[in-house]
Amino acid sequence: MRFDVTILGSSSATPIFNRNPTAQALNINERLYLIDCGEGTQQQMLRFDIKASRIDYIFISHLHGDHYLGLVGLLSSLHLNGRKKPITLFGPAHLKEIIDIQFKYSETKLHFDLDFKSIDPLKSEIILDNTDITVETLILDHRIDCTGFVFRQKKRLRKINKEKTELLNVPVEYYSLLKRGVDYFTTDGKTYANSELTSDSEATKAYGYCSDTLFNDRYFDQIKNIDLLYHEATFAHNMLDRANETHHTTALQAGQIAQLNGVKKLLIGHFSARYKSLIELLDEARSVFPETELAIEGKTFVI
Amino acid sequence: MRFDVTILGSSSATPIFNRNPTAQALNINERLYLIDCGEGTQQQMLRFDIKASRIDYIFISHLHGDHYLGLVGLLSSLHLNGRKKPITLFGPAHLKEIIDIQFKYSETKLHFDLDFKSIDPLKSEIILDNTDITVETLILDHRIDCTGFVFRQKKRLRKINKEKTELLNVPVEYYSLLKRGVDYFTTDGKTYANSELTSDSEATKAYGYCSDTLFNDRYFDQIKNIDLLYHEATFAHNMLDRANETHHTTALQAGQIAQLNGVKKLLIGHFSARYKSLIELLDEARSVFPETELAIEGKTFVI
Numbered sequence: 001m002r003f004d005v006t007i008l009g010s011s012s013a014t015p016i017f018n019r020n021p022t023a024q025a026l027n028i029n030e031r032l033y034l035i036d037c038g039e040g041t042q043q044q045m046l047r048f049d050i051k052a053s054r055i056d057y058i059f060i061s062h063l064h065g066d067h068y069l070g071l072v073g074l075l076s077s078l079h080l081n082g083r084k085k086p087i088t089l090f091g092p093a094h095l096k097e098i099i100d101i102q103f104k105y106s107e108t109k110l111h112f113d114l115d116f117k118s119i120d121p122l123k124s125e126i127i128l129d130n131t132d133i134t135v136e137t138l139i140l141d142h143r144i145d146c147t148g149f150v151f152r153q154k155k156r157l158r159k160i161n162k163e164k165t166e167l168l169n170v171p172v173e174y175y176s177l178l179k180r181g182v183d184y185f186t187t188d189g190k191t192y193a194n195s196e197l198t199s200d201s202e203a204t205k206a207y208g209y210c211s212d213t214l215f216n217d218r219y220f221d222q223i224k225n226i227d228l229l230y231h232e233a234t235f236a237h238n239m240l241d242r243a244n245e246t247h248h249t250t251a252l253q254a255g256q257i258a259q260l261n262g263v264k265k266l267l268i269g270h271f272s273a274r275y276k277s278l279i280e281l282l283d284e285a286r287s288v289f290p291e292t293e294l295a296i297e298g299k300t301f302v303i
Numbered sequence: 304m305r306f307d308v309t310i311l312g313s314s315s316a317t318p319i320f321n322r323n324p325t326a327q328a329l330n331i332n333e334r335l336y337l338i339d340c341g342e343g344t345q346q347q348m349l350r351f352d353i354k355a356s357r358i359d360y361i362f363i364s365h366l367h368g369d370h371y372l373g374l375v376g377l378l379s380s381l382h383l384n385g386r387k388k389p390i391t392l393f394g395p396a397h398l399k400e401i402i403d404i405q406f407k408y409s410e411t412k413l414h415f416d417l418d419f420k421s422i423d424p425l426k427s428e429i430i431l432d433n434t435d436i437t438v439e440t441l442i443l444d445h446r447i448d449c450t451g452f453v454f455r456q457k458k459r460l461r462k463i464n465k466e467k468t469e470l471l472n473v474p475v476e477y478y479s480l481l482k483r484g485v486d487y488f489t490t491d492g493k494t495y496a497n498s499e500l501t502s503d504s505e506a507t508k509a510y511g512y513c514s515d516t517l518f519n520d521r522y523f524d525q526i527k528n529i530d531l532l533y534h535e536a537t538f539a540h541n542m543l544d545r546a547n548e549t550h551h552t553t554a555l556q557a558g559q560i561a562q563l564n565g566v567k568k569l570l571i572g573h574f575s576a577r578y579k580s581l582i583e584l585l586d587e588a589r590s591v592f593p594e595t596e597l598a599i600e601g602k603t604f605v606i
Binding site: 013015017020040046065097101105108143 | 368372
């Protein structure tokens, strides 16, 4: 099952040449889950050939403009391009008001259902549970309410060992039970343990998204051992005071968070406009956690 | 005096690859006047090296997203980059609400004064009169209230003919009167007509901005004989029905408007996403008005 993330924006607060505000397109089994939607996200999707029509879910972490100002434009374009399929939008309660007032004054009536689900920023919970994944919220620690997300693949059904089942003439109707782990009972009273006829499906993977936040261990339990963690790293550690003041994380801290929680791979982003080159931030995170990559616009990371 | 316009966006409604929604930066005597501010305008300014810090005035024609969705992001960035100088923003009354609600929920308190001036969409009037120009509104004809603008250079002071004034020993204190057209009276009772000692300053120029609108002669008087007219030309004329339905102009009509009103040069823009190449639109406008150019991103037109 496809499970990867394409970076559409990596800048914090103000865009700079070549770096756009935050947005990421998660492709899970050919459906798109858009995480944050900074200004220019729809243009970035055009640039990197990410089909906006495939978006089924949108998640907005918080109401700082660099994380949502592209949303109304994206929804308008989907509408104008004839979208009919509903979209589920998760975000802070007031996001609804912000969208509504803009569509009110532009006299826009969307041709598709926008199913808005307000996120409780003080509660960690599963907000989505579909056939492919669950999405769990993380209580981040920012200047305003801010939510992170863990996207976790669901355990898939067991794989049938066809050679064995054919040898035993297992009736095809029995296959769905075998996939669910049920043992095989023959009509003449014999029993075959499920493990003899099937094997475990691939391990499930998880992607964690933490932007924007102070280093704070309250969300650490939920990102333990995950396969890919995106964590903001707005500043280098020599700007720790500024990071604390603005409720952001340094690249060194992002590395420490990955290392402390045994994640497999770290992706850092949300870079301050002061860094023309990002090597300093990458080197710093790698000094504690070598498996670190930069969340660069247009790059896709398989989870 | 510098008087030119740089195109930051030329697409209508939905952006396409390489075409951004509407925005134009007018440079008048090294001060910037931003006209409309579609999503991604601040990124376009970075791309084309237009210094956002030089913006003193912003004009928003109407509340369709492709004309203003970049505004909150631009204002935020100016704020974060330490701007202190005030900005005067002209726009539809409800724009204030849209901005206020977004800054409220992001807990942003701008460090500069945003002097909002609501435009009356049903009245044509002079909304700005400073040392360099006047700005007059045009009542356009769109699906929602929409305003166009004419930027008209002010008549500059007369030029003194130094050879003559030195020959006559005109006291330096008299120069400011001469520049204003006053005749010269000597202490011994002689009179020299002002025209003998000065010459007229350069002719004043004007730039007209008409987006979005149906072909409607109610704004024609105000664009008569102007030097450069930007007019929307969303569709080719074979889509006249669609243009009428959506309250837009065709390229042929834009050419007719320029020709009917004796403008010196026409700039067409606000192109529908359906046109990958713009040659058809350009040829069509030129068939009635040869002095037509395409309002292409990054191009600067001297007025």
